[in-house]
Amino acid sequence: MNVLLVYPIYPDTFWSFKHALRFVSKKASFPPLGLLTVASILPIEWSKKLIDMNAKDLKDEDIIWADYVFISAMSIQGESAVQVIERCNKLNTKIVAGGPLFTSNPDKFDKVDHLVLNEAEITLPQFLNDINTGEPKHKYTSENWADITITPLPLWELVSMNDYTSMNLQYSRGCPFDCNFCDITVLYGRKPRTKTKEQVIAELDSLYFAGWKGPVFFVDDNFIGNKAKLKKVILPAISQWMVERKNPFYLNTEASINLADDDELMYQMVRAGFEAVFIGIESPNEESLIECNKPQNTNRDLVASVKKIQNAGLEVQGGFIVGFDSDPPKIFEELTNFIQQSGIVTAMVGLLNAPRGTKLERRLLKEGRMLKDFTGSNTDFSINFVPLMNTEVLLNGYKEILNTIYSPEYFYERVMKFIKEFEPKKKKVFHLNPNYVLALFKSIYKLGVKGEERIYYWKLFFWTLFRKPKLFSQAILFAIYGFHFRTISNSF
Numbered sequence: 001m002n003v004l005l006v007y008p009i010y011p012d013t014f015w016s017f018k019h020a021l022r023f024v025s026k027k028a029s030f031p032p033l034g035l036l037t038v039a040s041i042l043p044i045e046w047s048k049k050l051i052d053m054n055a056k057d058l059k060d061e062d063i064i065w066a067d068y069v070f071i072s073a074m075s076i077q078g079e080s081a082v083q084v085i086e087r088c089n090k091l092n093t094k095i096v097a098g099g100p101l102f103t104s105n106p107d108k109f110d111k112v113d114h115l116v117l118n119e120a121e122i123t124l125p126q127f128l129n130d131i132n133t134g135e136p137k138h139k140y141t142s143e144n145w146a147d148i149t150i151t152p153l154p155l156w157e158l159v160s161m162n163d164y165t166s167m168n169l170q171y172s173r174g175c176p177f178d179c180n181f182c183d184i185t186v187l188y189g190r191k192p193r194t195k196t197k198e199q200v201i202a203e204l205d206s207l208y209f210a211g212w213k214g215p216v217f218f219v220d221d222n223f224i225g226n227k228a229k230l231k232k233v234i235l236p237a238i239s240q241w242m243v244e245r246k247n248p249f250y251l252n253t254e255a256s257i258n259l260a261d262d263d264e265l266m267y268q269m270v271r272a273g274f275e276a277v278f279i280g281i282e283s284p285n286e287e288s289l290i291e292c293n294k295p296q297n298t299n300r301d302l303v304a305s306v307k308k309i310q311n312a313g314l315e316v317q318g319g320f321i322v323g324f325d326s327d328p329p330k331i332f333e334e335l336t337n338f339i340q341q342s343g344i345v346t347a348m349v350g351l352l353n354a355p356r357g358t359k360l361e362r363r364l365l366k367e368g369r370m371l372k373d374f375t376g377s378n379t380d381f382s383i384n385f386v387p388l389m390n391t392e393v394l395l396n397g398y399k400e401i402l403n404t405i406y407s408p409e410y411f412y413e414r415v416m417k418f419i420k421e422f423e424p425k426k427k428k429v430f431h432l433n434p435n436y437v438l439a440l441f442k443s444i445y446k447l448g449v450k451g452e453e454r455i456y457y458w459k460l461f462f463w464t465l466f467r468k469p470k471l472f473s474q475a476i477l478f479a480i481y482g483f484h485f486r487t488i489s490n491s492f
Contacts, residue, residue, distance in 0.1 A: 035070065053084075174192045223254060
């Protein structure tokens with residue numbers, strides 16, 4: 001059997017980092033971890049090719065070669081996924097589709113031959129068994145959660161690591177919290193399921209022996225969902241592995257703000273090589289946090305929590321949302337001030353949307369306020385329900401936030417604030433990478449010579465070089481991020 005695994009195009013958003021990737025001559029941020037894992041579940045004797053359309057063009061001859069085209073995608077890749085399906089239909093190649101996009105919206109994809117939904121560890125073997133008996137069904141679903149201690153290693157040989165800025169690894173699925181706008185608990189449940197220490201080490205080894213050195217992103221929905229196991233088993237094992245391998249990776253992940261409440265956990269994460277953590281802060285408005293059922297963020301000084309995490313040696317990257325029913329008219333000014341005060345450089349601000357299956361969608365349907373399905377992008381002025389705030393006021397306020405926080409004046413102010421206050425707690429091992437040397441010279445030309453931010457760029461450049469040389473590469477990276485964020489926001 002010839003199988004072609006296809007990952008559709010990820011559109012240009014804050015999350016794509018498309019305009020930053022050009023500085024380091026990379027094609028995409030991360031490889032498609034889900035498809036690489038699915039490839040390992042498929043029979044070993046099958047011929048497999050993977051095309052990540054973010055890194056390589058999909059050609060008709062690739063589709064014709066295949067007996068089956070396997071497609072996996074997130075909601076934001078929906079438009080590209082539909083185009084791939086149409087091409088496969090035209091060329092009479094059968095399609096197998098799975099992943100979040102198809103699991104959340106199976107009724108929209110009647111042109112797909114086989115929908116293998118929910119978690120592949122459960123439903124994919126059922127499909128493969130039916131292939132063997134000659135009676136494959138149209139749809140495979142499951143109400144059970146997969147045992148991820150049996151999840152195989154990703155088949156890294158199917159991708160070129162040189163195309164990506166970072167590799168990725170999954171340790172757990174699910175989140176103990178239940179934010180009403182989030183579909184993670186719908187897709188993966190509220191009880192975090194974790195891999196074993198041996199699995200995590202094996203995955204690190206597989207990346208190491210494949211020749212990778214550099215960033216590795218733990219793609220967990222909430223890395224600290226099971227704190228006890230992390231502290232007792234996983235982080236000590238990672239720390240030991242990193243020492244034995246001479247620290248080949250820089251680690252980052254996603255977590256909830258209650259990370260700030262556990263000094264030992266933060267210490268162990270830094271010791272293990274974690275350098276940054278993305279946190280869903282959402283809003284500085286307490287009523288909005290209560291509305292969206294985010295108790296872990298309420299009754300606390302959010303700026304102080306951010307500072308505590310950063311003082312422990314972890315850069316905080318933040319996610320923010322406007323459009324809650326409880327948002328006051330001054331939310332736009334309050335959120336801008338919060339971002340500046342916190343010193344969060346990588347601040348992702350989006351409009352509230354209601355994904356399929358969430359508690360928010362159910363409430364809005366009951367209230368008759370739903371307009372359309374969620375596109376997966378909360379950064380393109382798309383909102384799929386009728387907000388209580390006047391829509392024009394909301395959109396204008398949102399645009400004002402973006403124009404302000406990504407402007408050179410405000411952005412570089414946050415970068416300088418972070419650089420001045422941040423003290424790395426672990427010595428970073430230097431890996432000479434020609435792409436990053438090239439990125440430095442590209443930034444000098446594009447930002448320091450031609451850019452509208454050149455005055456701010458050079459101030460940051462020389463101040464960091466002489467006052468905080470350990471953070472010089474980080475400062476340049478931030479400057480490049482700022483260019484990307486500004487380019488995206490200016491396109492609206």
